[in-house]
Amino acid sequence: MKKMSLRTRVLTGTVAAAALGAGTFGAVSANASAPAATPAATVRADTANRDLQQSTHLTVDAATKAAQAALDAAEKENQRVAVSVVDRNGNTILTLRGDGAGPQAYESAEKKAYTAVSWNAPTSELSGRLAQTPNLKDIPGTLFLAGGAPVQVKGAPVAGIGVAGAPSGDLDEKFARAGVAALAK
Numbered sequence: 747m748k749k750m751s752l753r754t755r756v757l758t759g760t761v762a763a764a765a766l767g768a769g770t771f772g773a774v775s776a777n778a779s780a781p782a783a784t785p786a787a788t789v790r791a792d793t794a795n796r797d798l799q800q801s802t803h804l805t806v807d808a809a810t811k812a813a814q815a816a817l818d819a820a821e822k823e824n825q826r827v828a829v830s831v832v833d834r835n836g837n838t839i840l841t842l843r844g845d846g847a848g849p850q851a852y853e854s855a856e857k858k859a860y861t862a863v864s865w866n867a868p869t870s871e872l873s874g875r876l877a878q879t880p881n882l883k884d885i886p887g888t889l890f891l892a893g894g895a896p897v898q899v900k901g902a903p904v905a906g907i908g909v910a911g912a913p914s915g916d917l918d919e920k921f922a923r924a925g926v927a928a929l930a931k
Contacts (some may be wrong), residue, residue, distance in 0.1 A: 804905045812907055816925030817844050820909065827844050828844060832908075833905055834863060836887065850911075855893070861887075862896045868919060873891060893922060894922060909925075
């Protein structure tokens with residue numbers, strides 16, 4: 747057997763490594779573009795299963811309808827507000843900032859909506875609880891000022907509507923309730 751020079755061995759090794767690398771890259775690329783395999787077993791949701799729980803959530807269309815109704819009610823009274831709708835878990839579905847609403851209104855509306863759905867009560871009622879339990883105000887994401895109203899189905903909260911920016915919390919809450927009422931139509 748003929749002995750190869752160092753240069754030939756290095757060149758042969760480089761070509762072999764490049765070919766191996768190209769083959770590996772091609773295999774990975776082919777696998778990445780191949781359709782995903784169907785799972786071997788699928789889980790079927792059985793509503794009779796005690797380990798599962800169903801919950802009711804507003805659609806984006808319903809949340810938009812409620813927020814727009816609240817914003818329209820405020821505009822009829824020449825109030826510049828922001829309106830926020832959150833789901834049962836306190837996640838923001840949408841927030842509308844009306845023309846001329848102050849910069850604080852956006853965040854305040856979200857916090858009022860979150861507070862209303864968290865306690866399933868209008869925030870005007872909850873603000874009264876601060877006298878007995880002042881540390882409630884320390885719970886992150888909450889705002890115990892009038893202007894939030896829960897959306898309920900069979901007494902259970904499914905969403906919260908918060909309004910902020912009017913000169914009083916009573917007005918904010920009146921507009922939030924207009925949003926809740928729009929969902930009943």
